[in-house]
Amino acid sequence: VQLVESGGDLVQPGGSLRLSCTASGFTVSDTYIRWFRQAPGKGLEWVSVIYSGGRTFYADSVRGRFTISRDNSKNTVYLQADNLRAEDTAVYYCARDRGNGGTVLDFWGQGTMVTVSS
Amino acid sequence: AIQLTQSPSSLFASVGDRVTITCRASQGIASGFAWYQQRPGKAPQLLIYDASTLDAGVASRFSGSGSGTYFTLTISGLQPEDSATYYCLQAETYPLFGGGTKVEIK
Numbered sequence: 001v002q003l004v005e006s007g008g009d010l011v012q013p014g015g016s017l018r019l020s021c022t023a024s025g026f027t028v029s030d031t032y033i034r035w036f037r038q039a040p041g042k043g044l045e046w047v048s049v050i051y052s053g054g055r056t057f058y059a060d061s062v063r064g065r066f067t068i069s070r071d072n073s074k075n076t077v078y079l080q081a082d083n084l085r086a087e088d089t090a091v092y093y094c095a096r097d098r099g100n101g102g103t104v105l106d107f108w109g110q111g112t113m114v115t116v117s118s
Numbered sequence: 119a120i121q122l123t124q125s126p127s128s129l130f131a132s133v134g135d136r137v138t139i140t141c142r143a144s145q146g147i148a149s150g151f152a153w154y155q156q157r158p159g160k161a162p163q164l165l166i167y168d169a170s171t172l173d174a175g176v177a178s179r180f181s182g183s184g185s186g187t188y189f190t191l192t193i194s195g196l197q198p199e200d201s202a203t204y205y206c207l208q209a210e211t212y213p214l215f216g217g218g219t220k221v222e223i224k
Binding site: 034044045057059093095101102104105106108110 | 149150151152154156160161162163164167173205207208209212213214215216217218
């Protein structure tokens with residue numbers, strides 16, 4: 001089982017990025033996939049989730065700006081981040097939620113860095 | 119949302135020491151509770167879930183206990199590779215981590 005994130009970059013405030021989380025060893029549509037982020041030197045923050053059935057939820061801090069989606073044919077989950085702000089600067093991780101309850105996150109990607117700065 | 123307060127925020131301990139980290143919740147937690155280890159520059163790793171169940175492959179020197187609003191993570195016999203930051207996690211409404219405890223080896 002492996003998760004690999006990509007898509008992080010340096011972007012100006014107001015810009016957009018699409019982060020990818022590609023899975024191997026399991027099928028993303030069979031489970032919940034969550035995105036978390038960690039600002040430099042700070043703790044972990046939940047960002048979004050896509051359920052196996054397709055429902056999506058967001059943290060208040062990103063709702064209306066970020067969109068989570070899934071491409072089953074590519075076994076990949078995406079996080080579209082629009083209207084980025086300086087406070088979105090962080091390492092973004094995706095994780096498999098084995099228990100579907102939000103606490104049993106048994107596999108994580110290596111993280112992808114998003115830097116929002118002019 | 120339920121807030122989690124970890125203590126201490128950091129500690130120094132020697133190899134072989136018994137180390138205990140506490141996590142207090144602002145309200146009782148009825149569903150899942152977990153502990154994670156994060157080494158510098160790495161993704162978090164699940165150690166314990168359901169407050170006291172050791173995840174597969176995790177060293178047996180790690181143990182967790184607690185319920186309601188008080189939880190603990192204990193490392194019995196600290197090893198050099200245990201130098202990391204430890205986080206508690208609850209998801210009563212959405213996943214929310216505690217502030218972390220940085221464990222350093224003397």
